[in-house]
Amino acid sequence: MTRVKACGTTCEDDLEAAVEAGADAVGLIAEVPVDTHREISPKRARSLAAAAPPFVTTVLVTMPETPAEAIGLVERVRPDAVQLHGTLEPDGVASVREAVDATVLVVLEAGETDAATAEAYDAVADGLLVDTPAVDGGGGTGETHNWEVTRELAAGLDSPLVLAGGLTPENVADAVRAVEPFAVDVASGIENAEGRTDPGAVRTFVERAKNVNVPIPRS
Secondary structure (H helix, E strand, O other): OOEEEEEOOOOHHHHHHHHHHOOOEEEEEOOOOOOOOOEOOHHHHHHHHHHOOOOOEEEEEEOOOOHHHHHHHHHHHOOOEEEEOOOOOHHHHHHHHHHOOOEEEEEEEOOOOOHHHHHHHHOOOOEEEEEOOOOOOOOOOOOOOOHHHHHHHHHOOOOOEEEOOOOOOOOHHHHHHHHOOOEEEEOHHHEOOOOOEOHHHHHHHHHHHHOOOOOOOOO
């Protein structure tokens, strides 16, 4: 069954909506150099991480310039996992992974990451997330990418793959069938007009992501 991460949680109501919908993880965005209404302070991120119930993974989403920045922020927020956007080299990611008591995910840019680069991060991360890149280097564009290319990339990797980029309740089932990811990540696709998590949208998204019959390849 495909797991679901609801990203961009900014308050207790967002957290409650995601948890009640059956999301497996929530994303807390802090200390990013891009303009996004989803960013919260490290203090609020820590509060929300502490408020999440057992078995719901809290994911700190950040864009550190150095391994030390990432390590320091993880120590302040205390999430279950950290999702690293940006330009940390594989050895920097390895340093973070060794230093923190959290799962380390690395974001790869869809269509921009070659196989050799993906393999280098695959060797040092606990999981890889493929997202549609923005001009500023962040994700959250609300745009899809070529799922077949992502499927081909994932086939050569050992780490669990998380699919992001323009996913909505309307297209998530097709995305899961096309890529067969370990998990899917959604932000704008479950937001209301005020940029908050819409309970109905996240519930539908989770239901459709988790109830896809992906054919099992014959050996």
